[in-house]
Amino acid sequence: MKITGYLSEFSLGEIFRFLEQGQKTGCLSIKPIEAENAFRLPPQKCYIFFRVGQIVAASRELDHQGLQQLIEQRGFLHVTTIQRILKLYPLTQPLGLALKTQGALDSQQLQLLFKYQVLTPIPELFSLAEGWFKFDAHHPLPLAEMTGLSAPPRDVALAGLRLLQDWTPLMDKLPLPDSTMISLSEGQPPCRLNPLEWRVWEYVDKTVTLEGIAQALNLPTLEVQKICFRLMMAGLVEEIVNIPTETATKTPPAPSPPTSEVSFSVSQSFLKGVLSFLKTKAQPTV
Structure with a gap:
């Protein structure tokens, strides 16, 4: 094969x-x-x-x-x-x-x-x-x-990436600061993590962005991105990209179509005549 x-x-x-x-x-x-x-x-x-x-x-x-x-x-x-x-x-x-x-x-x-x-x-x-x-x-x-x-490949990948000095070629592959991480394995990670990786791991499966993790741990956001990338390459976590929900712009309602009703101009003298006629019809006859 x-x-x-x-x-x-x-x-x-x-x-x-x-x-x-x-x-x-x-x-x-x-x-x-x-x-x-x-x-x-x-x-x-x-x-x-x-x-x-x-x-x-x-x-x-x-x-x-x-x-x-x-x-x-x-x-x-x-x-x-x-x-x-x-x-x-x-x-x-x-x-x-x-x-x-x-x-x-x-x-x-x-x-x-x-x-x-x-x-x-x-x-x-x-x-x-x-x-x-x-x-x-x-x-x-x-x-x-x-x-x-x-050695398991995931352990080799994790240990090898810890030795990486120049991250420039990988900058466009790092998880985004506003992403979150979910675990790909149940329970504890199946490989050994260093203390800093453990601190980041504690935020996995929570709705905390990488930027939020960095603030909570008082670390540079880039450092948290590197740690999460190592965990991703070891197959321990997966990135969930948070797509911002844009506020829908309210469009004004379309104007109502013109009705077929016809407006009549009624004179005041005509209205008075109608009212006097109705009063006369309402009086009882003797």
């Missing part, structure tokens, strides 16, 4: 939720479609690997060298040492677990490697003005890129 499309049609958050809820296994490829900027490096393509709806690895290339290079960059092991171990013990499980089994890495190091591997590309991917994506369910999982750890 292959699914392709553009990020202008489906947001990265929607794609993550689809793969998580469908418990998909395979490779999600994301290729930026963006003009190169002379002041910064062009965005890079990214490959995110899923197993039963959980993210298990991410890489910039498909050469199966990314995790080894990351291990060396973090100062844990040299690539030559890793390759020497792999010659002695052929890879039949995720590389991270294999190195842990040999005592070359510990659990804490694996956690750090996994977080750095999967969280680093997330801010950039969510900031893409346009991109093309493809999910290939037949792509084999790359054991050489896997630490052996996994």
